Amino acid sequence: MSELRLDPTTREWVVIATERAKRPRDLVSRAPQHIPEAHVAECPFCPGNEGMTGGESVAYPDPATGLWRVRVIENKYPAVRRDGSAERFQDHPLALSVKGVGLHEVVVESALHNRYLAQMEDDEILDVVRAYRDRLQAMYALDSVRQVIIFKNHGPSAGTSLEHPHSQIVGAPVVPWHLRHQYDVATQYYDERGHNLYQDMVEFELERKVRVVNATESFVEFHPFASRRPFETWIVPRTASASFAIVSDDHLRQFAVALRDALRRLFVGLNNPDFNHVLHTAALGDEEEPYFCWHLRIYPRLTAVAGFEIGSGIHINTSVPEDTARFMRDVDTGERRQ
């Protein structure tokens, strides 16, 4: 019999559909992997084609070559752009709008066309998450930006249009209602229980152990109690801190290693699945608030979202988080530290 579980961060139900449940190994792709070349002449993100991209805001050099290793550029087809005012426009009570002001950037994660986060050395992936943090800080300094969304689309099912490994950062002129709701839920929890919701969640998962994939000194990687999708993975700091914008260099390095571990397990265990990841962080001005905690959510795109999900907001997850977490714990990532 299936079970509905309540996600404590959104108060939304999820169906864990045991009647339709697939064993974790049934979700492993058997498709032969398309491994791209290291350099593709016509790829706008490959070295030598820097002139094909939007303006560069930051580049971190590769110590071995002196050339760039991570590069942040303006998206050529932006969802929002710098010019103009974030004043609202309303000519009818049911027609409120604002110009698409803000900043939309792309983080080119490697000079190599085929170098995935899952395969990187510590210093390489550290540069990627450093770009996340530094651009987050920079975007919050812009007048027009109220919320920054940092995300990655990997593979066609995840909405990638370009193969070269990259993430995206959008500085939006509004706090999305979806995120405001998550802050409100965490605030109410804090007001009622006197604790940080995310820290309590981490402690709960560490105590139960069954959904934990990996735990390091500062981060816990787990499949949440109310996972929306098979193999949904969250990486949460052990000690709550509202904003990724103020993460220390030491924590940033530990986060980079935890992220690589999570992505490598998915890459090896599921045969390079399509996935999205999204960084959740406090709204501008709430960096020091005690109620929230920044974290990263990884959503492998193994199953379709259909009418039930769109209409009800309830996801039907055809696998059981306790089973998928056990499967991921057992993946041999080939790392010494495992």
Added chain:
Amino acid sequence: MSELRLDPTTREWVVIATERAKRPRDLVSRAPQHIPEAHVAECPFCPGNEGMTGGESVAYPDPATGLWRVRVIENKYPAVRRDGSAERFQDHPLALSVKGVGLHEVVVESALHNRYLAQMEDDEILDVVRAYRDRLQAMYALDSVRQVIIFKNHGPSAGTSLEHPHSQIVGAPVVPWHLRHQYDVATQYYDERGHNLYQDMVEFELERKVRVVNATESFVEFHPFASRRPFETWIVPRTASASFAIVSDDHLRQFAVALRDALRRLFVGLNNPDFNHVLHTAALGDEEEPYFCWHLRIYPRLTAVAGFEIGSGIHINTSVPEDTARFMRDVDTGERRQ
């Protein structure tokens, strides 16, 4: 420059991404259509295979043949099922759950394997929406059901696993938070403005005309101001009524004709796109409330939902509703009444 628009029914922003905007005709599928046979021997929903399906709750006969024309059966792989109690279970503050009780049915829309709603005669599609209404009423009479979700998945991108035309009805043991939020938004609008939000929206769209695709005596078909996806289409009654469960036979027939019109325009104009549709209706007990209005939302699945949407709740729509509505108005559906 792109524009963010606020959806007045959810208070969520949508990006109308004019920088990336596609002309409506660029979204028309050029793929040759796979037209299935009228009868497929191994299809569990085709006549002759009634024994392969779950139990039948309702069947409406075809007056010409005396055989069934629309048939409602239990889903063999249900998200929820009849047995058990909806009492909550909680062994930790962060682990609230309930058994998957309720009822999950399939509406087989035609005895023919290749008969789409878009192609049906009035009486045929009337039987489909009559099944929606009658099963909605029946499910609300079950002790375990608090909310009924009626939806359709058409085509692989929309999450269909079976080709034979069908809809689904889930009687869930909880009111999803996502829908409770929509009721709350409508209630607040009613309290503040003294009007029904959906009726005001219909009047606004009829006054502006630019997003209206078709209007009949009792229904308006339009692309909403803050459309999440290209060609998103809503069908809303002209006179507000909270629940589809109490819709009259006369209105049901008019709704069937409006639904067929909307789906036929999409079928002809976009070359049989994959789509979902979802019926929004009041929660159990709120059938007579003045603040809500039942309606149907159609979501063609022409573009991918990526990390930005998952992380922020803001959809990036790469087409402009005023443009797509004009395109749809001009589609020749071949019907006499057009």
